Amino acid sequence: MPEPTLLVWRSELGWPAESPADYANPKKGLVVHYDSSDRGLHKKDHEACIEYWNWCRRFHTGPSRRWTDIGYSWFACAHGHVLEGRGLFRYQAAQGTTPGNRDYYSVTLGSGPNDPIPDAQIEAVRELRAWLMEPASSISGKVLGHRDFTSTSCPGTKAYRLVRDGTFAKKPGSLIVSPPSKPKPAPDAGTVPGPKHPWPLPSGHYFGPKSGPDRSVSGWYRRAFKGRTDRQWLQEFGTQLRRRGWSVGKGRTYLRAFGNDGIYGDEYRSLITAFQRDQGLPRTGLLDERTWDQAFTKPIT
Ligand SMILES: [Zn+2]
Ligand SMILES: [Zn+2]
Known part of the structure; x- marks a missing residue:
């Protein structure tokens, strides 16, 4: 299992790339x-999740905490994104006990007692x-709840x-997940907006990382x-x-930090992966000919 399909790094939120929290190597689950x-x-657009996550950080680092x-460590949201908190290899302030904060990773759902837990969110936790569990962090597969550590x-x-x-x-992969941040309501369903640009790169090329x-x-x-x-x-x-109705651009759901600058990086990878997921294409995060053609020739559903 590679990284979660819709992983958002803290640097993409404008936070320092490395958490200042102490090093730990949680293995237990x-x-x-x-x-x-x-x-x-x-019920809201994914932008509300990003706002919520920023608010959490302000609250936890502010005067009351x-x-x-x-x-x-992480936030798995209702739209199926995994947002980085402290991230990998860090002590947490989550489980309420020192061994709990040192030996386990934490993931919040960011929801309350009456909020539903959509399939996309379950899938994000599974991913x-x-x-x-992969070798780099190699945790055990055990999943617990906060109340297994303290009275809560x-x-x-x-x-x-x-x-x-x-x-x-x-x-992961066994749930039928409704696509995240699907245009709603779909503008011009059944039509193909914009110019019909054919694939601009030589066959076998793709838009991907500079490495x-x-x-x-x-x-x-x-x-x-x-010509371009x-x-x-x-x-x-x-x-x-x-x-096609996607929330794309600076400050929006996709390409949030850097905007539509045409330089491939994590933000384009997230956008391309989300579109591939929506279209039932292999989720490579690379913009290949097939993905391009679907965007320019396939009617909006
Ligand atoms: Zn969300
Ligand atoms: Zn808790």
Whole structure:
């Protein structure tokens, strides 16, 4: 299992890339948390989750807590994104005991007792668990709830049931997940907006990281293809998804920090992966010919 499909690093939120919290190497498993108040994030756009996560960090580091950083390792949101908190290899302020904070990773659902737990959110927890079980972090597959450590209602009746019955500990990929942040209501369903740009790169090339081989076109070197630069073509793709109703651009759900600048990085990878997931394509995060063609020729559903 590679990284969770829709992983958002803290640097993408404008936070320092490394958490200032102490080093730890949790191995024993993953602990599920919730928020004691209903937040209704499942009814809102994913932007509300990012706002909530920023608020958590301010609250945890502010006068009422004065912690060194946001308390949790991760946030698995109702739209299926995994947002980094303290991230890998850090002590947490979450489980309420020193061994708990040192030996387990924490993931919050950011929801309250009456908020539903959508399939996309369950899938995000499963992807996170499977990824953390890989050699680099190699945690055990055990999933617990906060109340297994201290006397607390957390993670709420609903989530704790999913902890106990093994739902969170299943392999990812078995749920039919509704696509995240799908345009709603779909603008112009049944039509294809925008110009019909054919694939601009040579066959076998793709838009991908600058660390890739020659056929991985990153936008970094301003290479020219069919009368435009690579950067302009990647921007054209971002614009096309916006025409299709996706929340794309600076401060929006996708390409939030850097905007549609045409330089391939984590933000384009998240956008491309989300579109591939929506279209039932292999989720590579690389913009290949097939993904491009779906964006420019397939009617909106
Ligand atoms: Zn908790
Ligand atoms: Zn979300």
